[in-house]
Amino acid sequence: MGVLVQLKNFSYAYPEAQTPVLNDVSLEIEAGRCYCLTGPTGSGKTTLALALKGLLEKDDSSGEILCPRQSGRADFRIGLVLQNPETQLLATTVGAEVAFGLENLCIDPAAMPDRVAAALSLADLRKPLDYPVARLSMGQKYRLLVAALLVMKPHLLILDEPAAQLDPEGLAALHQTLSDLKATGVAVVLCEHHPGPLLELIDQFWQLDEDGGLSDGRWQAPGQVPNLRLPEMTSDLSEAPVLLEVRDLAFMGHGEEAVWDGASFDIRRGQCVVVTGLNGTGKTTLLRVLAGFLKPSSGSVRIFNAEPVPQLLRGRLGCLFQNPHKQIFENTVREEIAFPLKRLGWPPDQRAARIEEALSFCGIESLSDDSPHKLSYGQKHLVAMASVLAPAPEMLFLDDPFAGLDCARQEDVMQVLTRWNRERGVTLLWTSHDPGQIPALADGHLHIEGGRIGWR
Amino acid sequence: MAKSFVGRFSDSFRLPLKDALFLGFCAVFAVLVRVVLRLHLHISGHAMIIKIFFLMLGRGSTPCRYGASFTALLAGTAAMFLGFAKAGPLIIVKYLMAGVVIDLAAFFLPAMFGSYVLCALVAGVASSTKFFSAYAINALVGMDPVVNLQRSLLEAAGAITFGIAGGLMVPMVICRLKAYGVIR
Incomplete structure (x- = not known):
């Protein structure tokens, strides 16, 4: 098998950065092999993926990127799916998004529908071609982008954190697809903290260290914290007051089809409840309805003994969105965390102390003066979490809080959530796309399947 | 030698596509707004x-x-065709004078776009060019020099006040664009 892409002593520094994020990186990617790029959150995995795709500015880099197979071939293609699929979506419908690549390759329009349908099937996305992209979940958007690349038959496929977005069914389908692609000589690069079921496909691991150097081997978080010993509950939760009361709740999706209906449950003060379900089952929609951002089709929600009105819940309810880009907007990390405290009228001295505390428990002290928009996906997630936790809300809605975080960071976040739940009595409601991973902290488990929400 | 001079001159005026688009955007919005x-x-x-x-x-x-x-030239030309300010082709000169002042200030004060004070000062000076354009136009139509001077000074005073307000908005926007990585 020949070499597809080669990096020789490649270095890259972001503008205004003191140190390079990639430092003297040399690697070779051979056809028909699968590589896994590992490293701590923010170590430069996505930057290396962008370099392989040729998307970094040449002025800020040194070294060489060679594509030996490209010489004399106009059809050499590298496909890249970024961790945040929303940055790559162009079209408004599923069919148009997948067909966009074919249009650019000047494929005969008559041949497109079959190829689009085949690509969607490979990515395990069962949606009509006219289905609006805006109504897809994050995991479904990731599948759509995988389909949009597969349809163009790339020679090198780079996937940034697929396990952070895809449910077990999606990963199983991806495993089969990647296995078939490898057999046909396509090279695959995974930037992944937790390869999970994709592990057996991987031929070689690379690790990026914090100085931007690349070496062979799989990165392991230093001194990983063993599973947490949970503090004893101080009171019986069954006696605690009900904070969230849901009765016969239903929400209609695209084409008057119910996302879920007949949902009834109570969540009491101090409880930690995990909501699981596969991609697109309506976990995020449920949180939005409960927080008052979306109006349900029928049924009732009462939170803190009142209808959910976002303005009235300010300071009492904290929401962490799945996509951190949607809630980060300030110029620096410190200003981002300070924003909710300013809105709530905290005095400057208390505000400063709380900001330091939030920075510290999310482990992002070193990023305090950086722009949150230029951080990695995982780091943005931590910034968003710090800003949500800073005002010390009574209840927290967390939409996939561990997406894009390495093991060490996940443990850190878990410790913080445990402390807040068990010591401060904060009520937690969080979602996960992997029904198999229920943390020990959870004392309730809601599962969404087939349009029904029920306790497990 | 002449060839290398022309080459260097041409290089110094080379504009990357991204910058050209951004300047075009600014010119369009200056007129559109x-x-x-x-x-x-x-x-x-x-x-x-x-x-x-x-x-x-x-x-x-x-x-x-x-x-x-460059932005001034584009915006001034568009303003001329749209018939702004009843100044005809002179409106290009009005835009251009302010633009040249800003470019000169940025050349001598490279860090000015991060400072509210410097931006306000430069905006005030750039706006004061209104005096010269107003005086020239009034003189062309035959206004008495004393009346012209008083009227042009009054117009310039208003322009400086509003120009400073416009300049004060710049550091905030530049800072936000830099934070988002839109500009360097």
Whole structure:
């Protein structure tokens, strides 16, 4: 098998950065092999993926990127799916998004529908071609982008954190697809903290260290914290007051089809409840309805003994969105965390102390003066979490809080959530796309399947 | 030798596509905002707030040394064809004078776009060019020099006030664009 892409002593520094994020990186990617790029959150995995795709500015880099197979071939293609699929979506419908690549390759329009349908099937996305992209979940958007690349038959496929977005069914389908692609000589690069079921496909691991150097081997978080010993509950939760009361709740999706209906449950003060379900089952929609951002089709929600009105819940309810880009907007990390405290009228001295505390428990002290928009996906997630936790809300809605975080960071976040739940009595409601991973902290488990929400 | 001089001259005026698009965006908005917000306030110089803001934004958001002048040329030409300010082709000169002042200031004070004070000062100086354009136009139509001087000074005073307001908005916007990585 020949070499597809080669990096020789490649270095890259972001503008205004003191140190390079990639430092003297040399690697070779051979056809028909699968590589896994590992490293701590923010170590430069996505930057290396962008370099392989040729998307970094040449002025800020040194070294060489060679594509030996490209010489004399106009059809050499590298496909890249970024961790945040929303940055790559162009079209408004599923069919148009997948067909966009074919249009650019000047494929005969008559041949497109079959190829689009085949690509969607490979990515395990069962949606009509006219289905609006805006109504897809994050995991479904990731599948759509995988389909949009597969349809163009790339020679090198780079996937940034697929396990952070895809449910077990999606990963199983991806495993089969990647296995078939490898057999046909396509090279695959995974930037992944937790390869999970994709592990057996991987031929070689690379690790990026914090100085931007690349070496062979799989990165392991230093001194990983063993599973947490949970503090004893101080009171019986069954006696605690009900904070969230849901009765016969239903929400209609695209084409008057119910996302879920007949949902009834109570969540009491101090409880930690995990909501699981596969991609697109309506976990995020449920949180939005409960927080008052979306109006349900029928049924009732009462939170803190009142209808959910976002303005009235300010300071009492904290929401962490799945996509951190949607809630980060300030110029620096410190200003981002300070924003909710300013809105709530905290005095400057208390505000400063709380900001330091939030920075510290999310482990992002070193990023305090950086722009949150230029951080990695995982780091943005931590910034968003710090800003949500800073005002010390009574209840927290967390939409996939561990997406894009390495093991060490996940443990850190878990410790913080445990402390807040068990010591401060904060009520937690969080979602996960992997029904198999229920943390020990959870004392309730809601599962969404087939349009029904029920306790497990 | 002549060839190498022409080559160097041409290189110094080379504009990357991204910067050219950004300057074009600033020029279009400098005119468009004025069209959309046609405010008949009868306050002399109120249009300067938009003009100075976009000219300074054009220079502050690109490394191009003639960014403000280029934006001014584009915006002035568009304004001429749209018949703004009843000045005919002279409106290009009005835009261009402010643009040249901003470019010169940015050349001598490279860090000015991060400072509210410097931006306000430069915006004030750039807006003061209104005095010369107003005086020239009034003189062309035969206004008495004493009356012309008084009238041009009054117009310039209004322009400077609004120009400073426009300049004060620039550091905030530049800072936000840098934080988002839109500009360097």
